[in-house]
Amino acid sequence: MDNFRRRLLSGGAAGAAVSILNACAGPLTMTSTTKVPAPQLDDLYARTKLMCFGRYAVELPAETEQIMGFQEIAGxxxxxxxxxxxxxxxxxxxxxxxxxxxxxxxxxxxxxxxxxxxxxxxxxxxxxxxxxxxxxxxxxxxxxxxxxxxxxxxxxxxxxxxxxxxxxxxxxxxxxxxMRSWGGKSVPREPGVCIAGAFIHEPTYRFREIMSSGFAFPSMPDVHFSVMSNKNASTQDENGIGLLESVRLAQRDAGVLGLLGGYPYTFLRRGKRTLHGLWEGEEVLSRSTRDQALRFEWQLVGQTGNVARPAHLDISLSTRVRNNRVGAARTSAISEEQAVALWDRLLEGVKFRVAVPGATAASVALG
Incomplete structure (x- = not known):
């Protein structure tokens, strides 16, 4: 079994950002889920494209630039x-x-x-x-x-x-x-995984798969979006702790340690959120009280070896990113309301590229 612990990828493909789990107080409550329309969102999504990595595809604004992250199938x-x-x-x-x-x-x-x-x-x-x-x-x-x-x-x-x-x-x-050469411009319509420079036809789903990708937006240079999937990871013991419980533990630890100023995040929204009638995950949308950066995270703790519900599926969006460091940029190209609207659109756009065993119709980009 793959015991590779899931990683929170915010701020690009390879950079692991400072997470809301780093260390806060108060019970977990669900705040308003009302979506605030972002003035530029319709323009941003006027033209879109499908981009893929691993067994996944994401509908993204046409300007989006992809940065492949960690990729492994079998050895x-x-x-x-x-x-x-x-x-x-x-x-x-x-x-x-x-x-x-x-x-x-x-x-x-x-x-x-x-x-x-x-x-x-x-x-x-x-x-x-x-x-x-x-x-x-x-x-x-x-x-x-x-x-x-x-x-x-x-x-x-x-x-x-x-x-x-x-x-x-x-x-x-x-x-x-x-394996065959793949330049990323077309989206394969057969079972398998997209990796940097190649597509691997693989219809058995029996291998260990760890796949991640980051996405950047030229019109919003401080905003980074990323997805990571680890199909065969362990979900035992601490690896089975969900996002909401992890935040609660971080809040507790901040109180025990007596951190100056307490837990350094305020919450915009947090609670359970199921995607595509399949991924029963949890999300936490927060703002750092230290650098005002937004850190949005959604996580699924699924089943080890289940391609439709992978052991760990982590999706993140961060603002005020510079040189792959969250909070390093002094200002952000989008407001809090715009970031929430963008997050909702991006999150719903993450799907399987083609059907896998156990997937719902809503979770497949290319039916």
Missing amino acids: GFKQFALVDYRGPGFLLQSEWEKVTRHGRPDSQILTPISDGPVQGAKYMWFYDMEYARKADLRLLRGAIPIGPTLYLYRGMTIPREKITADDLFRDMTGIMRG
């Missing part, structure tokens, strides 16, 4: 510029040199760099230390060029979990066969 794929390595064999050789360079004289190559498992790809097996050899924790590395990018697959046999070398090689082969 891949880390990305490298093809011009930097001249081909998959050179990349694998570099990976092996990293192992030996870090002082691991007990590392052992099991197979030389070999062609396959699909045309243009190469792979190798090795142990990276003596403990791995004794426990038969064999490492598999595979590299494949897709367009101008090299994609690196990483896997490891785990005998106690019955993950064999045949399993890993079969998985890598299936994923590589499903």
Whole structure:
């Protein structure tokens, strides 16, 4: 099971912003959900486009710029510029040199760099230390060029979990066969995942998937919107705590610690919010009392391994973002009322790109 803890991505694709969970007082109550129309919202959405990442698609204003964040399916794929390595064999050789360079004289190559498992790809097996050899924790590395990018697959046999070398090689082969170059301008209409530079046809839904993307708006340079999904994460113990309870605990901790000024956020809206009749999540819309930045968050704690209701689905919007830091900009391009209206429009626009098992019709962008 993937124990990767969900991350709150506000302020862009890669930057984890200061969250409302950082540390406040008072019971949780639901404030007004009345939507205030934003004067520029109709103009902003006069022209829209569908943008995708992972298995998701988001309806966004035509001006939107996308910044792909963390992306992983099964053991891949880390990305490298093809011009930097001249081909998959050179990349694998570099990976092996990293192992030996870090002082691991007990590392052992099991197979030389070999062609396959699909045309243009190469792979190798090795142990990276003596403990791995004794426990038969064999490492598999595979590299494949897709367009101008090299994609690196990483896997490891785990005998106690019955993950064999045949399993890993079969998985890598299936994923590589499903890969094709994708420039982001069109939206694929088949099952699979969109990653930076490539689309992977994948109709089995059996792999671990962690996908995230950030979105920026040139006409509102301080406003950043982001989405992150982790299908196979743990929902046990603290990983199963929802957003509202997390805020309550942060409020309690602020009181216990006696933070000067108390909990540094005021709430515009908070409560349960279901999207598309499927995702029974929770949202908290807040303003920082320190830098006046808006931090809007919606989270779903779903079911581990359920593609329709992933273990963790986190959606965020922040204002006053500069250099990927929330609160760093002194002013914002939009008012509080406009931000709430934009948030509602963006949030409802997050859907599956095409249908997945268990999805509702309302949760699918391309029916």
